[in-house]
Amino acid sequence: MQIKQFIFNHYQLNTYLVYDELGEAILIDAGNSTPDEDQQINDFLTKEMLHLQGIYLTHGHIDHIVGLQSIAQKHQCKIYAHRDSLAIIESSKAYAPSLGFAAPNDHLTFDNISETDTISLGKGLIKIIESPGHAAGSLCYYNEVDQWVIVGDVLFKGSIGRTDLPTGDFDLLSKNIQEKLYILPNAVKVYPGHGPSTSIGFEKINNPFVNLL
Numbered sequence: 647m648q649i650k651q652f653i654f655n656h657y658q659l660n661t662y663l664v665y666d667e668l669g670e671a672i673l674i675d676a677g678n679s680t681p682d683e684d685q686q687i688n689d690f691l692t693k694e695m696l697h698l699q700g701i702y703l704t705h706g707h708i709d710h711i712v713g714l715q716s717i718a719q720k721h722q723c724k725i726y727a728h729r730d731s732l733a734i735i736e737s738s739k740a741y742a743p744s745l746g747f748a749a750p751n752d753h754l755t756f757d758n759i760s761e762t763d764t765i766s767l768g769k770g771l772i773k774i775i776e777s778p779g780h781a782a783g784s785l786c787y788y789n790e791v792d793q794w795v796i797v798g799d800v801l802f803k804g805s806i807g808r809t810d811l812p813t814g815d816f817d818l819l820s821k822n823i824q825e826k827l828y829i830l831p832n833a834v835k836v837y838p839g840h841g842p843s844t845s846i847g848f849e850k851i852n853n854p855f856v857n858l859l
Contacts, residue, residue, distance in 0.1 A: 779819020
């Protein structure tokens with residue numbers, strides 16, 4: 647599988663397009679917030695001749711979901727999220743304008759996914775890891791064969807997701823990082839929701855918030 651990273655909106659959100667040699671693709675988080683950003687996704691899909699089979703959310707904060715309507719509508723694809731994210735998505739309608747975003751569309755529908763599910767993409771498989779703590783319903787997406795994990799705002803290079811927002815819980819976040827991410831091989835590349843990529847091995851030793859020293 648290959649990963650195309652886009653950096654969108656004024657929160658510098660990492661949106662990831664994951665695709666394989668058979669031309670199947672999924673979008674993880676939809677941070678696109680302008681027509682130009684919408685077009686960047688659409689142009690790449692056209693150039694690479696990819697079929698977008700779904701949009702998957704790491705969690706429901708507005709900077710991760712602002713582009714759902716435009717992409718899902720154009721490509722007629724489903725949106726997948728953990729059921730515990732739905733209340734956060736609903737609440738974002740009230741605060742989105744104060745952060746410079748359009749409120750999410752009332753007619754969006756979501757298919758529930760959880761840790762018991764996997765995503766088949768061409769010949770590959772992506773496992774789902776439930777990882778609340780930054781936000782209820784947070785999910786990570788792990789490709790064991792290619793050794794990468796897309797983590798949303800759970801883990802950053804040298805940092806972790808903030809826990810002072812509604813449904814945030816530092817102890818729960820720390821527990822999930824240690825018990826669900828740090829058990830992955832050290833070489834696994836970590837793609838966060840903001841900022842540069844890192845690795846499991848680097849964070850286990852160097853992360854000042856959650857490390858195994």
